[in-house]
Amino acid sequence: MNVLKTHLKLYAPVVAALTAAPAMAEDLTIGLASEPTAVDPHYHDLSPNNAVGLHIFSALGRLDAEQEVHPDLATSWETEDDNTWVFKLREGVTFSDGSEFNADDVVFTFCRVMNNESSISGTATTEVTNFASVEAPDPYTVRIKTKKVEPLLPELLSQIMVLSDGIAEHGELSFDLENDCGVTGAWPSVDDFNNGKAAIGTGPYVLEEFTKGSSITLTRNENFHGETPEWDKVTFKPVPSSGPRLAGLLSGDYDLIENPAARDIEQIENNEGLEYTAAPSNRVIFLQMDTGRDDSPFIEAADGSNPFQDERVRRAISMAIDRQAIVDRIMDGFAEPAYQFVPGTMFGALENPEPIPYDPEGAKALLAEAGYPDGFKVTFHATNDRYINDSQVAQAIAQFLTRIGIETELDAMTRSIFFTRRSNREFSFSMGGWGSSEGGAASFLRQYVTTGNEELGVGASNYGGWSDPEFDAVLLEAITTIDNEKRAGLLQQAVKLAMDKQGFIPIHFESSIWGYRKGLHYEGRKDQYTLAYEITSDNGQ
Known part of the structure; x- marks a missing residue:
């Protein structure tokens, strides 16, 4: 089901209170479905962060x-050859502390990415590892030479937020990782960002306070180089449960909330004082299996083997899951069954992938053929506070698999525990989510499916140790191909290989919903980000 952007009216018991609300204040309070784990932009590549x-x-x-x-701190970029990019920087930009932005800050940022001991899964290191050199021939030019061809470098660098070099003691800066790039003091820690000490940026807001489990408060950055945001002060409140989020919206505690439950949309539609936006996203919910170890910690098979190493078992798991039922009954229609890892409209995706049939009897036959006629036992790990209805989806998957003889015990946990354990490869079978924000089909494939290779900057999230030389060869050629048409064809070939071999199993694509009080406007984003500076009001137009 394609969910289009919608702006509709809603429910009635509190209409009078809502419509009688005073004129728009210059403060905005937002109820978040998932709390950021840190303010440090290089700590963990998570959408809330x-x-x-x-x-x-x-x-x-x-x-x-x-x-x-689009350009931001760089006004333009061009290639000198296949491996050399030149970025022209925006002049006249200042950080929130009044210091001037220039090329040294960019060099420092790349160095800090590679010197961030607290980062989860080497966030942002994939891109920087590919840098053979970074030079600043003048204060507003950065020249980057890559080790391997990277046709998507501008898109990738749009994900690496720039820090002020003033947050660490240093001498003359250069991209010399072996000598700490000229940094003489301590590299800033995640705590330095969370307490505000290092949270000095060029964005539209300044961190006032970050209290884990309670709130994040931002105030407008008067030095911001872009369009002045409407809101003087923005407060984000983490509210993991959809019921309290909706209650807070109805009572006026929140001006906008993320992901009201789809079952509550009718209530929102009938409320004269509320509106909502629903938009398709690029986030796929998928299953990851430990295929790289013969002895995996959470599997019990009669013969002591690891069943996930058999393609027939993986295919049986995929066939045992009724994706449409999950979309209809758990996601209330606000999702789409996934038969690949990015929506068909994205670059390099299959336009019309073959649907994966729901065939439990066929799945049982495949298990028997693979040597597991009586199935096996496995513990299935998932989050219960990160993705839309994640614990309910995980419960349904566990039930589907148990029905075909794979006795599946669900262990759902908070995202902070889950992501740390997953990065340590503690799981045998887990459910994750990934929003492809750049590179189209390459985004998921290079991060998760490709054999881990730190030097090549691929496979950083391949926690199950999946490895297929045929797939790797196609994908690595694709991500180093400049010609768009050829690259798209190679990516489609890689997608088909990944789906044929079932190294990972896609379940569905989430849709995102935002509920807000009447008079606000938010168009929504495919990356599911809630950006206060893109929220406008009738008063501000």
Whole structure:
């Protein structure tokens, strides 16, 4: 089901209170479905972290709601050859502390990415690892030479938020990783960002306070180089449960909330004082299996083997899951079954992928053929506070698999515990989500499916150790191909290989919903980010 952007009216018991509300204040309070784990923009590549980071920091480029890249701290970029990019920087930009932005800050940022001991899964290192050299021939030019061809460098660098070099003691800066790039003091820690000490950026807002589990408060950055945002002060409140989020919207505690439950949309539609936006996203919910170890910690098979290493078992798991039922009954129609890892409209995707049939009897036959006629036992790990209805989706998947003989015990946990354990490869079978924000089909494939290779900057999230030489060869050629038409064809070939071999199993694409009080406007984004500076009001227009 395609969910189009919608603006509709809603429910009635509190209409009088809502319509009698005073004129728009200059403050905005937002109820978040998932709390950011840090303000440090290089700590963990999570949507909630990235979204809050974009309020405080800027990057060389910025991605719009449709994921197209535009200039930001860089005004332009061009290639001198296949491996050399030149970025011209915006002059007259200052950080929130009044210091001037220039090329040294960009060099420092790349160095800090590679010197961030607290980062999860080497966030942002994939791009920087590919840099053979970074030079600043003048204060407003940065020349980057890559080790391997990277046709998507501007899109990738739009994900790396730029820091002020003033947050660390240093001498003359250069991209010399072996000698700490000229940094003589301590590299800033995640705590330095969370307490505000290092949270100095060029974004539209300044961090006032970050209290984990309670709120994040931002105030407008008067030094911001872009269009002045409407709101003087923005407060984000983490509210993981959809019921309390909706209650807060109805009572006026929140001006806008993320992801009201789809079952509550009718209530919102009938309320004269509320509106909502629903938009398709690029986020796929998928299953990841430990295929790289013979002895995996959470599997019990009669013969002591790891069943996930057999393609027939993986295919049986995929066939045992009724994706349409999950979309209809758990997601209330606000999702689409996924038969690949990015929507068909994205670059390099299959336009009309073959649907994966729901065939439990066929799945049982495949298990028997693979040597597991009586199935096996597995513990299935998932989050219960990160993705839309994640615990309910995980419960349904566990039930589907148990029905075909794979006795599946669900262990759902908070995202902070889950992501740390997953990055340590503690799981045998887990459910994750990934929003492809740049590179189209390459985004998921290079991060998760490709054999891990730190030197090549691929496979950083391949926690299950999946490895297929045929797939790797096609994908690595694709991501180093400059010609768009040829690259798209190679990516489609890689998608088909990944789906044929079932190294990973896609379940559905989320849709995103935002509920807000009447008089506000938010068009929504494919990356699911809630950006306060893109929220407008009738008063501000």
